[in-house]
Amino acid sequence: MNLSQFNREIAEIRGDRVHGASELARRCLTILAEAAKILPATDGVEFRQYLLALAAELAMTRPSMAPVGHLLRRWRAEMSVADGDLDLDWLRRFAVERATALVALSRQAVSDCAVHAAHWLGPGRTLMTHSLSSTVLETCRLLKDQGLQMIVTESRPLIEGRRVVERLSTWNVPTTYITDAQMGVFVGQADGVLVGADSLLSDGSVVNKAGTVLLALAAREYGVPFYVCCESFKQRAAGEAPPVLEEMASSELEVPAWPGVSVRNIYFDITPARLINAWISETGVRRAVALS
Amino acid sequence: MNLSQFNREIAEIRGDRVHGASELARRCLTILAEAAKILPATDGVEFRQYLLALAAELAMTRPSMAPVGHLLRRWRAEMSVADGDLDLDWLRRFAVERATALVALSRQAVSDCAVHAAHWLGPGRTLMTHSLSSTVLETCRLLKDQGLQMIVTESRPLIEGRRVVERLSTWNVPTTYITDAQMGVFVGQADGVLVGADSLLSDGSVVNKAGTVLLALAAREYGVPFYVCCESFKQRAAGEAPPVLEEMASSELEVPAWPGVSVRNIYFDITPARLINAWISETGVRRAVALS
Numbered sequence: 001m002n003l004s005q006f007n008r009e010i011a012e013i014r015g016d017r018v019h020g021a022s023e024l025a026r027r028c029l030t031i032l033a034e035a036a037k038i039l040p041a042t043d044g045v046e047f048r049q050y051l052l053a054l055a056a057e058l059a060m061t062r063p064s065m066a067p068v069g070h071l072l073r074r075w076r077a078e079m080s081v082a083d084g085d086l087d088l089d090w091l092r093r094f095a096v097e098r099a100t101a102l103v104a105l106s107r108q109a110v111s112d113c114a115v116h117a118a119h120w121l122g123p124g125r126t127l128m129t130h131s132l133s134s135t136v137l138e139t140c141r142l143l144k145d146q147g148l149q150m151i152v153t154e155s156r157p158l159i160e161g162r163r164v165v166e167r168l169s170t171w172n173v174p175t176t177y178i179t180d181a182q183m184g185v186f187v188g189q190a191d192g193v194l195v196g197a198d199s200l201l202s203d204g205s206v207v208n209k210a211g212t213v214l215l216a217l218a219a220r221e222y223g224v225p226f227y228v229c230c231e232s233f234k235q236r237a238a239g240e241a242p243p244v245l246e247e248m249a250s251s252e253l254e255v256p257a258w259p260g261v262s263v264r265n266i267y268f269d270i271t272p273a274r275l276i277n278a279w280i281s282e283t284g285v286r287r288a289v290a291l292s
Numbered sequence: 293m294n295l296s297q298f299n300r301e302i303a304e305i306r307g308d309r310v311h312g313a314s315e316l317a318r319r320c321l322t323i324l325a326e327a328a329k330i331l332p333a334t335d336g337v338e339f340r341q342y343l344l345a346l347a348a349e350l351a352m353t354r355p356s357m358a359p360v361g362h363l364l365r366r367w368r369a370e371m372s373v374a375d376g377d378l379d380l381d382w383l384r385r386f387a388v389e390r391a392t393a394l395v396a397l398s399r400q401a402v403s404d405c406a407v408h409a410a411h412w413l414g415p416g417r418t419l420m421t422h423s424l425s426s427t428v429l430e431t432c433r434l435l436k437d438q439g440l441q442m443i444v445t446e447s448r449p450l451i452e453g454r455r456v457v458e459r460l461s462t463w464n465v466p467t468t469y470i471t472d473a474q475m476g477v478f479v480g481q482a483d484g485v486l487v488g489a490d491s492l493l494s495d496g497s498v499v500n501k502a503g504t505v506l507l508a509l510a511a512r513e514y515g516v517p518f519y520v521c522c523e524s525f526k527q528r529a530a531g532e533a534p535p536v537l538e539e540m541a542s543s544e545l546e547v548p549a550w551p552g553v554s555v556r557n558i559y560f561d562i563t564p565a566r567l568i569n570a571w572i573s574e575t576g577v578r579r580a581v582a583l584s
Contacts, residue, residue: 154545156448156471162547169550177555179448179545181472181503184561185537211473217509245477253446253471255454258461263469269476 006035006054013061017158017248020134021065021198021234026106028058028072029099036095044086051095052076063244064207064268066199067233071102109231112282114138117194117229120278120285123147125191128224130180131209132160133196135229137167144171151176151186155209157252157265180211187215188222197230202238204273206230207245210266216275225277232281245269298327298346305353309450309540312426313357313490314523318398320350320364321391328387336378343387344368355536356499356560358491359525363394401523404574406430409486409521412570412577415439417483420516422472423501424452425488427521429459436463443468443478447501449544449557472503479507480514489522494530496565498522499537502558508567517569524573537561 009031013024035054041047059072078098117139121127123146129136130153140148150168152175154161161177168175178186187193193215199207206212206228219226236243250263278287301323305316327346333339351364370390409431413419415438421428422445432440442460444467446453453469460467470478479485485507491499498504498520511518528535542555570579 154448154547156446156473165547165550165553169553172552175550175553177545177547177550177553179472179502179557181448181501181506182556182558182561183503184505184509185502185558186556209473210471210477211475213476213513214473214506214510217476217513218506221505221509253469255446255457255469258457258467258469260464261457261461261467261469264474264478265471266474266477269474 010057010061020132021067022106022110022134024062024065025067025071026103028068029103033096033099036092041088044088044091047088047091048079064198064246066236070233071106075099075102106233109233109282110135110138113229113231113280114142116284117280118142120280128187128190128193130195130211130215131155132164135196136194140168140173144173149174151190153178153180153183156180183215184218187218187224190224193219193224193226194229197228197234198268199243200230200235202236206271207243207268210269213269213271216271220275226275227278227280228276229280302349302353312424313359314398314402314426316354316357317359317363318395320360321395325388325391328384333380336380336383339380339383340371356490356538358528362525363398367391367394398525401525401574402427402430405521405523405572406434408576409572410434412572418481420479420482420485422487422503422507423447424456427488428486432460432465436465441466443482445470445472445475448472475507476510479510479516482516485511485516485518486521489520489526490560491535492522492527494528498563499535499560502561505561505563508563512567518567519570519572520568521572
């Protein structure tokens with residue numbers, strides 16, 4: 001992998017509107033593994049320095065998505081441990097092996113998360129979701145033959161709700177598909193709301209696709225419990241800076257350039273912890289202290 | 293106007309996604325005036341019976357829009373008063389004159405509403421709105437040279453927010469245009485939310501474009517006051533049946549027909565009175581008893 005290929009990968013991850021936070025974090029690790037296999041280097045010190053710089057750059061691509069920073073920090077930390085032995089060939093294999101192991105760990109966490117969520121929610125439920133979350137989709141897969149029904153929002157601007165509904169349709173899960181604006185009309189028909197997250201703040205607040213806080217407010221208004229399902233890799237540490245809410249190209253809204261009009265396209269919002277009834281991770285379910 | 297022309301008009305009003313409730317109510321009155329001018333009839337009794345039947349049919353076209361029923365009921369009541377004098381020519385002129393007077397009354401009410409709203413809101417405000425309301429637009433026109441700034445949602449599925457923004461742009465009002473899903477991200481930047489209404493229920497709850505209740509919940513969450521601005525023709529009487537929330541063609545969401553997936557397109561939602569800080573009508577401003 002040369003520099004221009006790497007820059008192309010960076011640009012693709014930065015511009016990706018299709019994959020969730022965990023998938024992009026795994027993509028970053030896979031890129032590092034690829035780079036580790038083929039990066040030209042004269043010795044281990046130079047090789048590791050170069051790889052760590054690539055990892056640092058990848059870690060900054062998606063500031064709203066905690067797992068990207070988290071898994072890459074972990075990989076970098078593991079690479080530092082290998083300080084005593086900087087044999088180039090060994091280091092190549094070690095870098096690939098650690099990246100591959102973290103990818104597997106991330107996948108396992110998503111899968112364990114969904115197992116806990118499916119068990120917690122139980123059979124015969126109507127659930128509502130917003131945006132595309134691989135953890136939520138995996139939960140739906142586990143519940144698909146247990147009377148699950150879904151209500152799915154389109155999730156503007158790029159309408160990833162369609163991809164959720166396509167999958168649910170192939171699993172024969174009876175599904176209702178609505179505009180984001182209809183959240184308030186339909187949430188009362190759900191037994192619960194289940195969303196993923198891009199980041200989980202240390203106080204339990206959730207950074208997720210714009211519109212999530214509206215769904216949480218509507219769920220509270222109509223007395224429907226609101227659950228967040230995400231791996232612990234999405235947790236931000238208490239001391240971390242507040243998350244940057246990424247803004248994407250305004251062209252995604254497909255409107256003309258009117259004079260004096262600023263078209264905004266912020267992708268994420270923050271749902272305060274007090275609107276959340278339970279957090280589901282790979283280690284289990286944590287309920288809010290006072291369920292309302 | 294013959295029956296097939298009238299049926300075409302009825303179908304157009306039923307399918308109209310572009311005009312607000314007051315505009316469509318005036319359109320109904322204008323159709324009645326046109327019909328009154330040219331309807332073939334042998335005598336006044338037959339003529340009035342026919343006209344009243346047309347009015348009854350028009351009144352049922354848009355159940356979510358109170359002014360349609362309200363203004364047509366008023367016109368029908370005025371036509372009944374003329375019971376003593378059923379001279380055909382006189383009745384034709386009278387029907388046209390009453391319809392025209394009610395159209396003028398409706399326009400005046402919208403205009404007076406906007407005057408009260410502009411006075412209440414005052415100069416130098418940033419306001420947020422959802423959907424297209426002629427009353428809100430008129431308020432913006434009155435405030436356009438007084439430092440007004442606007443935040444406007446696109447309002448899916450047919451994105452009438454674009455029409456609002458086009459108008460604001462020609463008035464040089466600095467405007468931010470967002471997806472409906474970003475309401476929660478931007479409402480905190482507004483000094484107040486101002487929306488119109490399709491109907492006002494007797495308890496002060498508001499029927500308006502789907503998404504309005506989400507904006508009201510977000511406004512309450514971020515401590516931003518929420519105002520409803522509409523003429524008294526939109527008020528439903530205490531005894532009236534609860535409003536039907538009209539559903540339009542699911543094709544407006546432009547998604548494929550997935551097996552097992554029901555695509556829903558309910559156009560309206562209900563915002564409970566307790567989320568509203570003030571109601572502005574042509575007679576003035578009524579504040580909520582306890583402003584929060």
